[in-house]
Amino acid sequence: MADTAGNGFTTCLWFDGNAEAAADYYLSVFKDGKLGRIARYNEAGPGPVGEVMVVEFEINGQKFVGLNGGPQFPFTEAVSFQIHCADDAEADYYYEELTSNGGQESACGWVKDRFGLSWQVVPDGAIDLISDPDPQRAARATAAMMKMKKLDVAEMRRAADAA
DSSP: OHHHHHHHHEEEEEEEOOOOHHHHHHHHTTTTOEEEEEEOOTTTOOOTSSSSSEEEEEEEEEEEEEEEOTTTTTTTTEEEEEEESSSSHHHHHHHHHHTTOOOOOOOOEEEOOOTTTTEEEETHHHHHHOOSOOOHHHHHHHHHHTTTOOOHHHHHHHHHHOO
């Protein structure tokens, strides 16, 4: 990835020594990703000479920098990334990949991956249902969603259509 000063945003993710492993993991989950530059600590510090300081990567068109900053600032659910999925198969793929090997389910389509980063797996149609112009339909779909871990759009639609 070339230097793109002034061209959009790059999300910096703070890791505790495993930024390169995280970048490799995300590149394995998101098939259109690419690895960028890797900078290593040098004599100027503050980390051990030769260890990865930052790693650039891109997934789904979003630029990231993984920074090995230490344990001071762990991820929280206050920041998450939404993955808008075209169909149930795509949603199932991301949900399963991100919760495997140490990841965990949460509620309403939210998951944490093995590094503690939060994602929202959003199948096509879910947002339309909870923002339906009919407030009663939206409320029924939202109530159904609030009981789910993995979003089930068909079930949300049945709830919305129930009178």
